[in-house]
Amino acid sequence: MASLGGAMVSGTDGTDFHYRQQVAVPHKTSILNKSRLKYCIFFHALLFFVMLAKLTPDILDRLDIFVMEIEELQIPQPIWWEYIWCLSILSSFLGLSAVRGNKIREIKKYMMLITIVGILPIVYCLLYYFPNVWEFLFLEIDNKVEGAEILLWKNYPYCILWYAFCVIGIQIHLFTIFFSWNLLKTWNARITSRKCQ
Template sequence: MASRDGPMVAGTDGSDFIHRETVATHYQISALNKGRLRKCVFSHLLLALLMVVKMVPDFLDRLDIFILEIEELEVPQPLKWEYVWLMGSLASFLGLTAIRKNRVILLQIYFGLINLLSTVPILLAAMIYFKEFFEYCTEDEPQGLQLWQGYPVSVLWYSFIVIAMQVHIFTLIFAWKLILAWKNRGMAKKVQ
């Protein structure tokens, strides 16, 4: 292997590198998007951890466990979309398995589950809290807003919704790119 500034092979000026082997495009796309999708999955799991912390009072109530410090926080009762969204975060483990094993079918199932159990509940939450959020943003002295610790609940939820929606959109984009790259890999094998 020659160094950059070392001696050059006789009869070449160094511009004949085009004929050399390169990494196939679908492998480059796969490697790039696997890393990106992994980051999105872990971001989704961090958001799920945040949701679990928010739902701890409800879990304790269902188990009939009373802890005064947690009860004093007066956390609002979770809605059904929160449970569905939390179930959707379990699909992240399917996505990680698909990435590790390069399985198109598992990634397609993961893509569908993220769409159904994560993106749809977040859109539903945006619709549920839109009226209060809009009222808070447009009126000088909004009346009748649900508050938690002095903060409007709709504003807190919209902060979560914006972050979660970005994570889900990027997850879907990177998963789709991986599905296409892995399917093209199979087509290239069939052509040969």
């Protein structure tokens, strides 16, 4: 090696490393966004299991299965948006398939499904519980929480628990859309560059 005072290859001074083969920028971008999208799908799955745990008493009631320990939790009855949001986990399979094969059409469908069955139900939840959250925050300032008609679960305001879920969920879904959009742009750019050649 030249830096160690050893023999040097004739015709080079050792600074030609800039011209060696490198991974193209679109490939790096694609790999990075694929990895990040997989993380988003993983966190989406974790959030799905949290929702499934919340829905378990209602599912068991519909199946006429009685489990005393679950009934003692007194979990409030679900609203329709919770079941619709649970369908968003099915879109993850479409997203993983699109990532595996660089499929533009499937990543577009995935983004559309996440928006419809992932983001819209969460937005509905935010709007549905907004009056309760507003009332809770307003009454908290006046220290009159005892007189409020806010649903509590295990001494926690139910609306605030849903807002915590929604904040996490909306972040995961927005990051999912963002990384999917980056992948879509990268894959489209690769296709147009191939057509130009």
